[in-house]
Amino acid sequence: MSGEEFVPLSLTPMLIGIFAAVACALPGNFLLLRRQALIGDAISHVVLPGIVVAFLLTGMIAAWPMMLGAAVAAIVAVVLIEAIRRLGRIEPGAAMGVVFTTMFAGGVLLLEQTDTSAVHLDVEHALYGNLESLIWLDATGWASLLDPQALRHLPAELPRMALTLLGVSLFTALFWRALKISTFDEGFARTMGIRTNLLGLGLVITAAVAAVAAFDAVGSIIVIAMFICPPAAARMMTNRLEGQITWSIVFAVLSAVLGYIMAGYGPLWLGGVDAVSAAGMIATVSGVILAVAARFGPCRSRSGAPVGA
């Protein structure tokens, strides 16, 4: 594969995929350990009404208002889930189910009611994004990476996703100790003066930011898969949080790269003509990695469970 072909057509989508995968997998590790894994699922559903409302208000498809709308929708959903859980004394899973399905239904209804034929906004796009279209047409080869003229026309998603990844990494690094302690022993964390409620909310908001940014670039299906599968597979590999995070990043990158390559080139190798959905393939690869880890990972069973049981 030559540079002339690879750099403009595959480099940027692949990088965006990797950034999105890692940005979701990082907070996913903590969500998994806190048994809040499905927050990612809920957030990625409620993002739809957020962007539709943002579109209705601004009348255009622009990144920032849509991301703002999505973020607002995510926060509204978190508040609603909490309110329903407390007011109705309903278990959190069911409260989540009520909220995200309703908001998603509202989003679909709004979308059907508005005339979006002129713009590219539909449910399918929201679900599985369009990673393949984020190409960098101005590039001519590897040399373009040093060419400021060409760099100016990079797809806007790339710097945005990189920024998001940076933000998520910063959050994880800055609050590393507090996150670690409060994830494993919330009571102890509180006695040490860590504001666990705020920290938990911060984690959910970070996850929401990652989800919204990734959603904009790659669709919600990758978001859900990357929140859960790489951390879950990493959990089978090690008993240490540091190790788990490292593994999850490796798995996330691996899923993004392999998934993208298999989606783009797999059908060609098999004699087909067109590529298949990269987002779907990345999710599938992450699932395969999880399956292998669940079958052969060194730390796959619960601690204390008999070996081979």
Next chain:
Amino acid sequence: MLLDALTLQLGYNATLVAVGAALLGTAAGITGTFLFLRKRALVSDAVSHATLPGVCIAFLLMAFAGGDGRNLAGLLLGSAVTAGIGLWCMNWLTRNTRLAEDAAIGAVLSVFFGFGIVLLTVIQTLGVGRQAGLEGFLLGSTAGMLYSDALVIAAGGALALLVVLLTRRPMTLVAFDPEYAAARGLPVSRIDMLMMGLVMAVTVVGLKIVGLILIVALLIIPAVTARFWSERSDQVVLLAGLFGGAAAYIGAALSASAPNLPTGPIIVLVSFALFALSLLLAPNRGVLAAVLRHQRFQRRVHLRQGLLALAQGQAIYESLTLRLLRRAGLMRADGVATAKGKARAAKALRDERRWDVVRSDMTHEAAAALYDGLRDIETVLTQDQIQDIDRQIGGPSEVPA
């Protein structure tokens, strides 16, 4: 127009959809209740997303075999197969690895759905058969529904309903207390499997109407709604069926009455409206009832404390207490107790003294445990016992000057 739709006057097709939806909604509401009581509501989300690859595979197989590829029964069969595989994967992950159930749900949901999307694009690029309408399974589409499709849905809904009716007792037992059910000799894991099988059936049947993303709402929301209205499991099951059926029927009718109203989302929004009403208005667990209960409690505490303050001649500054005392005619506007107020205050103080005796006397231990500063002592002790205590306290004595 809406009235026409609700009374099934909107043509043959709309009628079929509405009746089919109502049956499906009832079955989903009832099945979902057991799932909800078992605290596994979101399992249905994994099951429903896992149907997508099955639909695509079935379509491909049927198209390659030279068929239409859009035979609903065939597609539903395919979706049931992968939903079953997804369910099995989820159970395996929860049982054999250290992953919690929520992580297993999320993993199965995203991976199966992702794979389904891949297959969907394969179908689009292969251009085999007539794939139009496969996307309809994502969000449901009732527009081009055939008579045979409606028949499949109605029969499936009715069958699921029948199975639930026959197995409701063991399922209730397992939902509430699996250990006890196991001790009674019930095959808990098999009943769990039946429950999941029913969830699968409802999901598969609902694919065409509500779509696989929103079908989980039909399983969760009616059950949660019904839970507000009753504390008895049999009533919750019935109510959930009723709410589910009503929401699906009204939703289907609404969506038939105007253009651009997709059936699935409308049904979900109607369910949510019922839920929101219940959350606010339900008699015991509702928000309004809780607020009223809290206010009543607050008033009792204030009144009681106000009376005790009156009896001991202390000044009262708290405005709610003052307002309550005046409104009850226990205190004059200038803050002096009325005759009735003096009597009530003396009684309150005496009761407090009686409680002191009760609480310091070990023979009254059971009664003393009921002390909360509000309870009337007459509701706890008999007249004889109270007289006994009064003898210990002695009669009213002159206030020392």
